[in-house]
Amino acid sequence: MVKLLGQLRTLSPTRAIMGRLFLWFWATFIVTSLLAIWGSRLFFEDLQVVPIKPREIAAMTLVIDRMQFRRFNNMSLPNILARNSRGVRGRLVAVNLSDKRLISGGGPPLRDNDKEDLLRLVEQTSPIAVKRGAFKVLGPVFFERDNARYALFTVKLEMPEKQTPPIVLFLSIALITTTLLSWLFAKSLTNPILHIQGSAKRLASGDWQTRVGKAAKRLDELGHLARDFNKMAEQLESMWGSQKRLLADVSHELRSPLARLQMALGLAHQQNVDPETLARVEREADRMEALISQLLTLSRAEAGEATMQKHVLSRVLNDVFTDAAFEAANMNKQMSIEDIPQKTVVIDSMMFCRAVENVLRNAIRHSKLVTQVTFSEDAHHWYVHITDDGDGLSNEECERIFSPFYRATLARERESGGVGLGLSIAKAAVELHHGRINAEPAKHGGLRVTLSFPTSSLPKS
Known part of the structure; x- marks a missing residue:
């Protein structure tokens, strides 16, 4: 039952802003139309004579008979009329025939x-029933009290039992x-809100050239929001471009002092400097060389430099999987590789292999095994x-492991270098091929990384 209620809540149109706006304006129009119809029938219709019902006359006659009761002798006429109004399901009104005063x-x-x-x-000498809009008047029934003669009427609110065809037609329209x-x-x-939402998702996924189009031309608040979004996207694109240029420039500039450092290490080895100190410096130099190489590779991939063939x-993956199996065996682990599809693809082989190799090494x-x-x-x-x-x-x-320099488990990454x-x-590298990469928890524990490539990367036959 709880699950069913939860599913019904997800289907509710009020969960979306369009559903709430639609229901609000629709309900407003409908209520306004109904009130207009009811008001026109209540206040602006002509007087018409309607059939009188015997039980209505009987109810008024019963009121006249009750007025003769002794307990009503000392009660004022308005109070008597109020006490007996329930019996006629309406409102009792008496008219003094001498001065035309209404009670x-x-x-x-x-x-x-x-x-x-x-x-x-x-x-009138006998009772009749007339109706003006929704108000129905029934009477007169005559009686005498305190040496004065009165005409008794019943006034009640009575809506029509059946809607006339014009009203039905009006309601349908x-x-x-x-x-x-x-x-x-x-x-x-x-x-426009949905367009801005879609642009925000594309911008968050790394498409820095995303802009809001038609919504930015509006002159209302949504137009202002769209133009502000475009300005933000331009600033983010500029900042991202500056970051990539800085990363590439720093990587290139570090190559020269690193080369000189490696030359100095060679000279130090020849001069019999402390071997342990040299080994430590050499390890750090190798690590810096690997870092610079990765930074340059990242800059090249993000710059969109690719040679598609x-x-x-x-054949492309055979060497990658052979090296990965060898590395796994050295760590007392195993590789389970499904048969590689025999297909021809259009890729940059170096960047493609780098993508698969990096994910495999991480896995x-x-x-564990x-x-x-x-x-x-x-x-x-x-x-x-x-x-x-x-x-x-x-x-x-x-979602964050694909960000540069992010390490989910810092200590473990340090141990692995x-x-x-x-x-x-x-x-x-995957995005260079217009593909996508995503990670998700595996069903039986662990991590599952999926590299997807469009079928457009397949050569046309």
Whole structure:
């Protein structure tokens, strides 16, 4: 039952701003139309004679008989009328025939039209029923009290039992018109919001050239929001470009002092300097060389520099998987590799292999025993799935591990010598092929990384 209620809540149109706007304006129009119809029937319809019901006359005669009871002798006429109004399901009004004074049994003041109708009806010798809008007047029934003669009437609010065809037609037209107008109005408000939302998602995924188009031309608050979003996107694109240029420039500039450092190390070895100190300096120099090499690779991938050629997928990946299996064996771990599809793809072989290799190395490093590689394909993409049986990551970490220099487990990365650039290079290399890479917790523990490439990377036959 709770699950069913939860599903019903997800289907509720009020969960979306367009649904709330549509229901609000639609309900406003419908209520306004109903009030207009009711008001026109209540206040602006002509006086008409309607059939009288025998039980209504019987109820008024019973009131006259009750007035003769002894307990009403010392009670004022307004109080008597108020006490007996429930029996007639309406409001009792008496008219003094001598001075035409109206005596009511409580309730709001009568309208001028109703007073005029009562005064005209006192001349009737037998009871009749008339109706003006929703107000129905029944009478007169004559009685005497305190040496004065009165005409008794019943005034009640009575809506028509059946709607006339024009009213039904009017309601149908109002329903269709208000529904259409409300939907169009709500859509005109929510469409630019949805465009801005889609642009924000693309910007968050790294598409720095994303801009809001039509919504930015509006002159209302949504137009201001769209233009502010475009300004923000321009600033982010500029900042990202500056960061990439800085990264590339620093990497290139570090190459020269690193080369001189390695030359100095060679001279130091020849001069028999302390071997332990030289070994430590040499390790740090090698580490800096690896870092600079990765930074340059990342800069090249993010700059979109690629040489696309036709390659047989099994030949491209064969060396990568052979090296990975050797590395896993040295760590007493295993590789489980599915048969590589025999297909020809259009790729930059070096960047493609770097992407697969970096993901594989990360999986082997963090697996407990087995790392699996599988392949799949659908109508629009072909996939490489790499799954390890390690401790895995949280959903939040799965979204952040492709950021440069991010390390989910800092101590473990230090032990392996990682600097947090391997998966960033893999992401840039995959996007260079117009693909996508994502990570998610595996079903039975560990991490599953999927590299997807569009089928457009396949050569046309």
